[in-house]
Amino acid sequence: MKAMILAAGKGERLRPLTLHTPKPLVQAGGQPLIEYHVRALAAAGFDELVINHAWLGQQIEDYLGDGARFGVRIDYSPEGEPLETGGGIFRALPLLGEAPFLVVNGDIWTDYDFAALRRPLEEQAHLVLVDNPAHHPRGDFRLDAGRVTDAVDGQPSLTYSGIAVLEPALFDGCQPGAFKLAPLLRRAMAAGQVSGERFSGRWVDVGTHERLADVERLLAEGA
Template sequence: MKALILAAGKGERMRPLTLNTPKPLLLAGGKPLIVHHIERLQAAGFRELVINHAWLGEQIEQTLGDGRSLGVSIEYSAEGEPLETAGGIVRALPQLTRNSDWFAVINGDIWCDFDFRQLQPLASAKALLVLTDNPGHHPDGDFHLDDDGLVLSEGQPRLTFSGISLLHRSLFDGLTPGSRKLAPLLREAMVAGQVQGLYHPGAWLDIGTPERLQMLNQQLASPELPRS
């Protein structure tokens, strides 16, 4: 099973840091954000990765190469212009599903201590979403996780989608390459009871602003990493 790291965003909110550096290569704890993901994926047994990119994507390829130095094999899905999440996944599907119908997807602009070994294929679902506690900048959350482990678009309490998921290729049946978002596809699958969830109680940060990147660097420099 392969993993896709989403790294095509332009990082508008991170400017001026992203004017000359793609967001996944911004340093956190002395190493690029995307390298934290690669190391955790490698430790969890993911050896084949795909990285999509658009803005300054050649820097990502130059920095990571074929992934051999990090113990993985990396392929790239170059988009030119960003295709949104679902569009980027559809573009990369031929690379992601050569040997398995399931693949992991990780947003390149988060940091977390989630154990990717928990991402296991499910017989009765098209998606498995990792949900976490609502951060201060997103207090209303995204989805409800019910007692049976189903993720619903309605209901209380609500949790925040962490940007980590395990998806089945059938979620994208009938879609042609083009710019489209993932959320509408997930909500359709939720109505059909085909989205399950995992709750992650550990550390998680959405690195969406320079201030949050600074917060992460401060936390990584601490002996204990507190929950944000």
């Protein structure tokens, strides 16, 4: 199974750190955020990675290189303009092949064990969900007996962690360009084609300086 790290975000809320540094190379605990993913994926047995990038993306290629020093092979999918999550993955499909693949947002930090996702996929998507963080109290989806459905007001919900396994068929009918992943997931949910799991370990969406400080604190505690 291949894995894709989504690294095309501009990170505007992390300015001035991201004025001259792409968001995935912002450091926590003395190491770029994206390097935590590369090392964790390698440890979990993923040795073929795809990384998309846009804003200052050449810096990411210069830093990670071909992946050899991490024990992996990295292919890059550069985007002249950010294509959003769905469009970025769709553009990279020729590099990902015909089998299901893991995808992880480059701007999260987590101790999730990616090896848990190295198993057959019976649906079009499998999502890792987390408890709703303070900055996203309404959540995204519902999880019921292993099946994921859209969130309903007034009912318990969970937040999409930015970690999933996707079947290339999820993108059937898509056209090149910028588009979001969520509508494709909701279409698959309506067809009963999305499974999920709840992760209760450490997870931070590193979108602000305050949340970057949360990662620094967790690392200092030996997470």
